[in-house]
Amino acid sequence: MRLSRIIMALTVGLAVVAVPTAAGAAQPQPAPTLTETPQPPPYPPGQVATLTVNRATITLGETVVLTGRNFGPNERVTIVVSVAPLAAPAPGQARRSDGSTVAMAPVAFQAAAPLTFYAYTNSRGRFTKPYKPSITGLLTFTATGDESGRTASTEVRVLPRRGDQQPLPVTGDSLGTPMKLGGGLVGAGAVLLLMTLAWRRRNRVGTGAS
Numbered sequence: 001m002r003l004s005r006i007i008m009a010l011t012v013g014l015a016v017v018a019v020p021t022a023a024g025a026a027q028p029q030p031a032p033t034l035t036e037t038p039q040p041p042p043y044p045p046g047q048v049a050t051l052t053v054n055r056a057t058i059t060l061g062e063t064v065v066l067t068g069r070n071f072g073p074n075e076r077v078t079i080v081v082s083v084a085p086l087a088a089p090a091p092g093q094a095r096r097s098d099g100s101t102v103a104m105a106p107v108a109f110q111a112a113a114p115l116t117f118y119a120y121t122n123s124r125g126r127f128t129k130p131y132k133p134s135i136t137g138l139l140t141f142t143a144t145g146d147e148s149g150r151t152a153s154t155e156v157r158v159l160p161r162r163g164d165q166q167p168l169p170v171t172g173d174s175l176g177t178p179m180k181l182g183g184g185l186v187g188a189g190a191v192l193l194l195m196t197l198a199w200r201r202r203n204r205v206g207t208g209a210s
Contacts, residue, residue, distance in 0.1 A: 049125075049150035051143045057157040063132040064156050066141060071125040072148030079129065081115045084138040086157070119143070133158045 047070040054065040071077055119129040125148075133139055135158070142153040 049143075049145070049148075049152040051141060051152035051154045053141075053154050053156050056155070057159065058133070059159050060133065060136050060161050063130050066119070066129045066131060066143070066154070068119065068121065068127045068129075068143050068152065069125065071121045071127070071143075071145045071150050073121060073123045073125050075121050075125075075145050075147045077119045077121060077127060077143050077145050079117050079119060079141055079143045081113075081117075081131075082140045082142070083115075083135060084140070086137050086159070121145075136160045 049068065049070045052067050052069075054067070055062075058064055066079070068077060113132055113134040117129070117131070119127040121127045131141075133156070137158060139156045139158055140153060141156070142151065144151040
């Protein structure tokens, strides 16, 4: 009888201990959190977009090739061209009547080439674009990626072709020499005319007296 009570007491104790453990196991466990793997940027970080040309100086009528690097992959790049006049070359000068010189103005061609055009990059963010200027001057090309916003610029000097320069319109100073020369010729002609008339009159008078 005593042994059965001891066994019953042990059984009840084990049951009491097992109830909290089962209740804790029945509670929902928090779901494990997943950390997202960061995606790499579309272009390598730290690289700067660049724009270069195959020739820094060309002659009007020639073609220059633009090369862009480190722009966004497969994006459109807008290229804007700004033009600044070139200083007149030393040989192209006109001389005034007082001995001073004036620079000759280059002939400006009609700007048929667009001053805004587009290029498209490949998967590595690179593009090449030919461009044929139709005006002389210092051309600045500024390229901007439509999506990446990356920008770069470069310059090309476009010189006039030989024979494409004309002097500036004639001014009052440059008219002085032609007017003086013309006046001298008129005066010399008048003197010669008077001398011719006097010589003929003298000959007539001499002939009548004989």
